[in-house]
Amino acid sequence: MSEEFYRIKRLPPYVFAEVNAMKAEARARGEDIIDLGMGNPDGAPAQHVIDKLSEVANDPTAHRYSASKGIKGLRLAQANYYKRRFDVDLDMDSEVVVTLGSKEGLANLAQAITAPGDVVLAPNPSYPIHTFGFIIAGAAIRSIPAAPGPDFFTRLEYAMSYSVPKPSVLVMGYPSNPTAYVADLDFYQKVVDFAREHKLWVISDLAYAEIYYGDTPTPSMLQIEGAKERVVEFTSMSKTYSMPGWRMGFAVGNQKLISALTRVKSYLDYGAFTPIQVAATAALNGPQDIIDQNRALYKGRRDVMVESFGRAGWDIPSPEASMFAWAPVPEQFRELGSMEFSKRLIAEAGVAVAPGTGFGDEGEGYVRLALVENEQRIRQAARSIKKFLSKG
Template sequence: MTNNEFYRVRRLPPYLFAEINAMKAAARARGEDIIDFGMGNPDLPTPQHIVDKLKETVDNKTAHGYSVSRGIPGLRRAHAAYYKRRFGVDIDPETENIVTLGSKEGLANLAQAITAPGDVILSPNPSFPIHPYGFMIAGASVRHLPMGPGHNFMAELRHAVQHSVPMPSAVILCYPGNPTAEVVDLAFYEEVVAFCKEKGIWILSDLAYCEIYFDGNPPPSILQVPGAKEIAVEFTSLSKTYSMAGWRVGFGAGNKQLISALARVKSYLDYGAFTPIQVAATAALNGPQDCIEETRSIYRARRDTLISGLEAAGWKVPSPKATMFAWAPLPEAFMEMGSMAFAKLLMQHAKVAVSPGVGFGEYGEGYVRIGLVENEQRIRQAVRNIKRFMQDKDMHLAEWRKANK
């Protein structure tokens, strides 16, 4: 027997980043220095006061037993307080929020909780993989909503609802967007909420990048819209805000029915994160917040170095207003080969790894995602390598065309 015989595994497509990752591993095994912009893995250290609280709590011998699946009360209160000061939104820590093992786990287990086989879910495309595939694993039929330059989300949403049978049960939003780095304002959320209320559609909002913004306009929460909690739940994470990706602490907040459904499923699957991690996460939310602006400043400087350097190299890339990514259209000369072939070529000749846009969905073709996860010195080196690569583009294109006749 093979895994391909299993229903849920059979519904998952091949992992499109596997070939890029294998190339990267082989190059490093040969001793090549690959500058890796491919992963969204923060390279900054977790703020020291959070680490200190973890160390302190680990020494407490009573903190090593089973924890609480919904999250310890102090952490849920801290998360509710964060929503109040950041968004002006009141969250009941007992019924309207829950601690998750990263926002990814929350989204996946909510999909299991609310999905029946054959349900139609609307997911952005390109998107972070858990958005569509969490629901596909749960048995849903996923209808993709094209996102990015040249697409009007509300028009796509109305069209999908009009032409879906049965009526979609939920729509997924992700702003600031991964991988597109798109941002929206509160008026956008107001329009989505009004439409979905009218149609009886749940809204699942992924707000993981809400604190990584650069141009003075803090991204809003959908829960700021009056009445949004009647149909919406929102997921946030400490991974990027406090550089705690490996700690796996996230949250769901909003609609009581959705939070209760997620809590019910989680109660059968896990006992929550290790208690000292939850205590340290509480210290992150309740403690000094100047570390967030320091993180923003570092990513902003990296963004500016990358975007200006690429333009000087002959590759014009829009400057992202938020997230730790740039969503880069392929240089015009390389558009014919597609994002996967371009990413391979860039690694082979410039020693720079990026994520091919097609790995995030069919509408990601023609783009690559560049993570701001290397320091400025490494970014400058990458830009120099890319500049040489661009200067030799005719040779690289000729070789590619010959190999792909």
């Protein structure tokens, strides 16, 4: 009898582990590593949110088990956010559930709705949980383009015609991680129409909804009439409110999917710490200045990165949204591949990035750069990279 565990066998070695280990070892030696690899915001929530956390944590009754589905006030606050931001009406009891970050929510929804052998459509490259959440649940993944262009629907049609069994779930996320692609309402209308025709469940990851750099705000797929018949959407407070360590996210939309996720979660967790949920409610209901401040912060860093890296000899496409840039490996290093290039950047330039292959095989030839260092550090990284590139 094999002693290999079924789900562990389905997980390849974590691509980022080697780069992370090199980064840790270099820092242990006292080296200064500029970390553009992990999308880990360096800011803090608004003071009134921290004050609310402290206030509630000082209440002796607040330390008991909380509500797995999320406290009523927080679910209402999320419903109100969708109304004022997207003009979408949500029932806080049947169409909203609080998750321990969007990553946990996506993984638990995969467990709730997937049977071994199901076929799931997911973008390539994409955030790893979009695929591996379903792989862990026993599904087979069929890749679709990450870019929301004409080829997207051609590949969808092909997948529906030639997959056995027919796909049951379509996963997508815009603004996307890692590519920073964006989608508009016309595209979402076609997705909803396609899902309705083919009886597909659609999972939309909207974690970067508030980090956009143009004049047009990022839309929600739930703005499309009838979308709630087939769509559930995940959002996160991590980047929007600088709360990544708080692990606060939401799933909203289709009642059947929300019910399935809620039921699975009821077996797995008791919900986030109540003071965190109350403070998250204060973030959603209170002054929203931090959203504009964070958007301006990331836009400034994006502009500095594109300009300074370009002068250093590495042309970085300017992302329209998200807190990431998706950059082709410089031509002279293309044959190395994204992993070896990333390792050399750490060793020879003191700059950490995320190898594109960690986001799927279509990510080979690219690296992801996170806008999580201040502008001075980004310029410092550019100077180091210029020396690195000059040595070839």
